[in-house]
Amino acid sequence: MITDRSYAVEPWTVRETTLDLDVLAQSESVFALSNGHVGWRGNLDEGEPHGLPGSYLNGVHEVHPLPYAEAGYGYPESGQTVINVTNGKVIRLLVDDEPFDLRYGRLVAHERVLDLRRGVLERTCEWTSPAGSTVRVRSTRLVSLTQRAVAAVAYEVEAVGDRSRVVIQSELVANESLPEPDGDPRAARALKSPLEQEDHFASGSRLRLVHRTRRSGLRVAVAADHVVTGPDRTTTRSESGIDVARLTVTSVLEPGQTLRVEKLVAHGWSGARSLPAMADQVDAALAAAAHDGWNGLLAEQRASLDDFWARADVEVEGDEEIQQAVRFALFHVLQAGARAEGRAIPAKGLTGSGYDGHAFWDTEMFVLPVLTHTAPQAVAEALRWRYNTLDEARERAAQLGLAGAAFPWRTIAGPEGSAYWPAGTAAFHVNAGIADAAVRYVAATGDTGFERETGVELLVETARLWRSLGHHDSHGVFHLDGVTGPDEYSAVADDNTYTNLMARQNLRAAADAAERHPDRARALGVDEEESAAWRDAADALHIPYNDELGVHEQHAGFTRYQRWDFDATRPDQYPLLLHFPYFDLYRKQVVKQADLVLAMYTCGDFFEEYGEEQIARNFAYYEPLTVRDSSLSACCQAVVAAQTGHLDLAYAYTTEAALMDLQDLEHNTRDGLHIASLAGTWMALVAGFGGMRRDGDRLRFAPRLPERLRRLAFHVGFRGRRLRVDIGADKVTYALLDGEPLTLRHHGEPLTVTTDEPAVRPVPPVVRRATPAQPRHRAPTAGGAR
DSSP states (O other): OOOSOOSEEOSSEEEEOSOOGGGHHHHHHHTOEEOSSEEEOOOOTTOOSOSSOOEEETTOEEEEEOOOSSOOTTOOOEEEEEOOOOBOOOEEEEETTEEOOTTSSEEEEEEEEEETTTTEEEEEEEEEOTTSOEEEEEEEEEEOSSSTTEEEEEEEEEEESSOEEEEEEEEEEOSOOOOOOSSOHHHHHHHSSOEEEEEEEEETTEEEEEEEETTTOOEEEEEEEEEEEOSTTOEEEEEEOSSEEEEEEEEEEOTTOEEEEEEEEEEEEESSSOHHHHHHHHHHHHHHHHHHHHHHHHHHHHHHHHHHHHHHOEEEESOHHHHHHHHHHHHHHHHHHTTOOSSOOOTTTTSOOGGGGOBOTHIIIIIHHHHHHHOHHHHHHHHHHHHHTHHHHHHHHHHTTOSSOOOOSSBSSSSOOSOOOHHHHTOTHHHHHHHHHHHHHHHHHOOHHHIIIIIHHHHHHHHHHHHHHOEEOTTSOEEOOSBOOSOTTSOSBSOOHHHHHHHHHHHHHHHHHHHHOHHHHHHTTOOHHHHHHHHHHHHHBOOOEETTTTEEOSSTTGGGSEEOOGGGOOGGGOSGGGTSOHHHHHTEEOBSSOSHHHHHHHTHHHHHTTOHHHHHHHHHHHGGGBOOOSTTHHHHHHHHHHHTTOHHHHHHHHHHHHTTTTTTTTSOGGGOOOHHHHHHHHIIIIIIISOOEEETTEEEEOOOOOTTOSEEEEEEEETTEEEEEEEOSSEEEEEEEESSOEEEEETTEEEEEOSSSOEEEEOOOOOOOOOOOOOTTOSOOSSTTO
């Protein structure tokens, strides 16, 4: 864990001014660059020392057998794990025959800066070798948001004090040695040197390696080209072998002279294309990048991010850490999905190998809501990836004896990548999350073409699953028994409220979409009887409620369970799943992560029918039970805490979500960033303090600020408009920056905003309620090392 402040608090940068090798792996995640297709961890340029080397191509994985003590019907047979592909960012340096290695000699100064506006990682250091030669090294690295296959590095060495002979080795390296993975030894064996060499090439300044994965059969090609600038008599030589291609640059630098290497790297992969085709593909990508050169890439990157920030920026006054953190969060969420284009958005993005590189429900329920209003094209692509895996989801549903499609709990390529575990297999709510994301995207963009081509089939097949999974009892009530909701400490339970409400929305949305697109519905075999059955099931879905306590139950019977003994639980026994058997957790009132509380955000219309007091009672009941043994919880609790008037508590949860990775609060940032929690920072601010909700095909807001924040402003894209919401302590300004007039609601009041004049409305006072307590030792971490 990062126990001291590692990064300077600045509004548009993340700056590290000292190099601490003990937290090198964490900083590699923080400084990772990606575009959703190519991912480079923030490893030092020279490759060593490192915490976890990481170069990733979205979708490139290896398969391995899943372990079972005994076989069983329907058990997934193979797991999928992201692999470290050919590393194109390595640039080694020798100074007067001494390797530039920060563990030796004397490090005079070292600084790294992640520039969130320019989209680059810059590094400056001054180093004196064991022999006494001093050099200054500067590097700038980017992964292009505009040229999908391309990443680049500019590396410059300057002699300081004395004449120095320097050698730069720019490399492509495959099958790097990695730290031994924890867990399944079969996966470890599968990942050891997973790339088999097929072709290597070196000529002039050009390098190329082509490999193929041993088991999954994916072909990976990486190529590099260079521009070298240095003193007279600077020489270059290139060579290649099985797993290494290298350009060696040699020069003698007088004091003040520099040697500069600009390196362009192109990446490609395919499960179908031939070796010559892949080689041509990356060579062509290099040619396109070289056409504009290094400066052209920099200019394109800045222009792309200028456009993004004009649509996505969130301004926070009163807390500089949260201001920095929300921009850091938005930058990484954009990186995770910007150019994924037909591939998943993994839980760690492309910042590390945590969770084996799998995508979960995190994408649809946490990441896509942010991108829907800031970079909607990425949402359409993420949902098309789900659409392209429908055959695997249908096959999985059939294995489970169900109709429609059962999307996997975790996957890279589409098939279920999680070993059979009743609790995980029963987490069918991932289906409803995908449907919800499709409905949300169409509502926010008006993209009826996407709805017709992609959305209708997703909605139909997910609705079919719910209809076959559930049943009507003798009273006509519809039940979904034996499911696992978001709270994994309450598994295989009957009528999980979150799942039932999300399924209800899914069923109704499918019926509505079938009515809007009758020819498409007919092609999918949907008739009036099936559509009516979806509506009947939705209307009859059971939502558990305890009349005596006056609260909704997380699942049927949850409130009659014995409460967990929080007083007897030590702080070092969290997370509970590592110290207590699941059997004990399943039969107690203890909540791993927001479940019914999340439902009050995602399905708020249902709860609002009961009134604000009911929402407040529900929140007060579940708050003392929720231990937040998941990074997905704090942001959800922040939203509902703000809605129920607990603004200071909401602020504390917002801070925890915002600093999850910058302060390594979960102790695992080394494995990659928590992309969903980063997205949750936006959720906590915009949906929490901004009170933003979707109301059909309109938006509504109920803004309120905690005392610690003086001002909050954010941008929202909706139906071709760009809306700016600027919230102060006692008033809010709605300004339409682009587009036709927009009708919205402000604290229930209808309001039409035009580009002619901003609309200003007062912020009503908060209803004061007693602040609920949290479980002992589990109050929100409001600022960590502040």
